[in-house]
Amino acid sequence: NAGVIQTPRHKVTGKGQEATLWCEPISGHSAVFWYRQTIVQGLEFLTYFRNQAPIDDSGMPKERFSAQMPNQSHSTLKIQSTQPQDSAVYLCASSLEWGGEQYFGPGTRLTVL
Amino acid sequence: GEQVEQRPPHLSVREGDSAIIICTYTDSATAYFSWYKQEAGAGLQLLMSVLSNVDRKEEQGLTVLLNKKDKRLSLNLTAAHPGDSAVYFCAVSDDTNAYKVIFGKGTHLHVLP
Numbered sequence: 001n002a003g004v005i006q007t008p009r010h011k012v013t014g015k016g017q018e019a020t021l022w023c024e025p026i027s028g029h030s031a032v033f034w035y036r037q038t039i040v041q042g043l044e045f046l047t048y049f050r051n052q053a054p055i056d057d058s059g060m061p062k063e064r065f066s067a068q069m070p071n072q073s074h075s076t077l078k079i080q081s082t083q084p085q086d087s088a089v090y091l092c093a094s095s096l097e098w099g100g101e102q103y104f105g106p107g108t109r110l111t112v113l
Numbered sequence: 114g115e116q117v118e119q120r121p122p123h124l125s126v127r128e129g130d131s132a133i134i135i136c137t138y139t140d141s142a143t144a145y146f147s148w149y150k151q152e153a154g155a156g157l158q159l160l161m162s163v164l165s166n167v168d169r170k171e172e173q174g175l176t177v178l179l180n181k182k183d184k185r186l187s188l189n190l191t192a193a194h195p196g197d198s199a200v201y202f203c204a205v206s207d208d209t210n211a212y213k214v215i216f217g218k219g220t221h222l223h224v225l226p
Contacts (some may be wrong), residue, residue: 039199043216091156
């Protein structure tokens with residue numbers, strides 16, 4: 001079991017460019033979560049999918065951020081027109097069921113210049 | 114909404130000493146309590162979880178105490194060793210939205226040899 005896989009591990013974009021982050025949850029896990037981690041804000045919940053359906057995106061910035069889960073084997077977090085304040089580590093987690101233990105991936109460190 | 118305060122933000126102890134990290138929360142409906150460890154460049158690793166009906170849990174040199182009256186959760190690492198050096202996060206969620214985990218800001222633990 002490879003655990004939760006996130007790619008790329010590091011991404012550098014210029015201001016205004018688009019960034020797409022990928023997450024492959026653990027096989028058989030029905031829930032997928034996205035978090036953002038910064039020094040100032042700590043770990044912030046962004047969004048949650050259950051059985052590929054979006055359940056709660058209350059943590060997602062209303063503009064420029066979107067998340068999808070087109071199939072049970074991967075989810076994407078897309079940030080359009082990236083800004084320096086989007087620089088953070090984006091963590092993906094999956095769990096076997098909706099309230100179960102969350103297993104985290106290593107994260108993608110996004111740097112917006 | 115739920116507020117979680119974690120202290121101390123930084124902690125240095127000598128090898129063999131104990132290290133105690135404390136979190137306080139505000140929502141009395143909080144039902145799930147967890148501690149995570151994050152090593153450099155890695156995701157979060159779940160150390161231990163307790164439900165609200167548990168006051169104390171010990172596993173492999175770790176002790177979690179839950180004081181519901183004071184809304185306080187603590188993690189005690191007995192006989193810390195250099196491999197315990199990492200950032201530790203407490204995390205809480207309630208029954209209604211068990212998936213929506215609120216994290217503390219983290220404690221950087223440094224165990225000196």
